[in-house]
Amino acid sequence: MQTRRHFLHAAAAAGALSSLPFAASAQQQERRFAPQPGGWRTFELTTRVTPAMAQGAHQVWVPIPSVNTDWQRSLESSYSTNGSAKRVADRVDGAQMLQVSFDESVAQPYVDVTSRVQTRDRATDWSQRSPAREDAATLAYWTRPTALIPTDGIVRDTARKAVGDARTDADKVRRIYDWIVANAWREPKVRGCGEGDIATMLETGDLGGKCADINALFVGLCRSVGVPARDVYGLRLAPSAFGYKELGSGSANLKGSQHCRAEVFLQSQGWVAMDPADVAKVMRQETAEWIKTVQHPVVAPVYRGLYGGWEGNWVAYNTAHDVQLPGSKLGKLGFLMYPIAEDKQGRFDSYAPDDFKYTISARELKA
CATH class of the missing domain: 2.60.40.2250 (Immunoglobulin-like)
Known part of the structure; x- marks a missing residue:
């Protein structure tokens, strides 16, 4: 079992992340990661x-x-x-x-x-409401349990602790995203993209994994508290335009470039992009140091940008x-x-x- 000490308690909510100590030196400048919808x-x-x-x-x-x-x-x-x-x-x-x-x-x-x-890139303008119509049956479908993503038992119990007193879907998602970033971690030794068996992850306390594990955990926690969510399975196609080596593919052979992302449906925005797994990847692998705070100048723009957006150097196969x-x-x-x-x-x-x-x-x- 992974023995790394979590840098936040499992019940941490959104506000706790902002209080983490700033580990970077004053000379370090925050890097840029800001995908915006544009040309195809x-x-x-x-x-x-x-x-x-x-x-x-x-x-x-x-x-x-x-x-x-x-x-x-x-x-x-x-x-x-x-x-x-x-x-x-x-x-x-x-x-x-x-x-x-x-x-x-x-x-x-x-x-x-x-x-x-x-x-093309995705980004959510949180200052504007842009609700999308989706029928009740479709939304219910994206809250269902699957073989690897149950929505009861330890999954629901964990989600309820993570969301705390949040009542709106947006507040619940914000707290779950922050809980995932705070408690799950990228484990390079996991084969491929992982298996996505979230109940086993929670039961063992081993929340280390890759994208199919971490984003499945995010999706499962969202579903278990009634927020429609889904994994989006695909492949990195090209390097990141923002210089992050871990957020793109730099190889001619993409046989190991598979990557899954996530989406949630918010009443005020429709389907919204999410990728806490890539935040974890940057924290663990972008630099020689295992970064433990989202306030680090390498992590901060990715932590913000992947809540509601992602870069268009990736193709989705299916959900x-x-x-x-x-x-x-x-x-x-x-x-x-x-x-x-x-x-x-x-x-x-x-x-x-x-x-x-x-x-x-x-x-x-x-x-």
């Missing part, structure tokens, strides 16, 4: 899968961007393969993917999936949980953010791309 960026994203571990007939599922909003346009996708392919979707949440079947006669199976997407892969003979996935493959021996390890085997790349297309 166009990316071409290519995933190449060449299953290296398959024994006999097998199947591959490659996620395809399927989110269309005021911050992302999922455009056309194409593919080439020496297998039998069809575009399919999860029947519950509509996550799009390419399903490819290979029979045992295919000696060197491959599939290439190329998608074009347009993205699906408990994903049943069409044609799969195995159980549901907690989420779909990686290529998946199965043969008669079972499911491949998506967190081991060099064994699996797959590569992911992206290039920005200039207008």
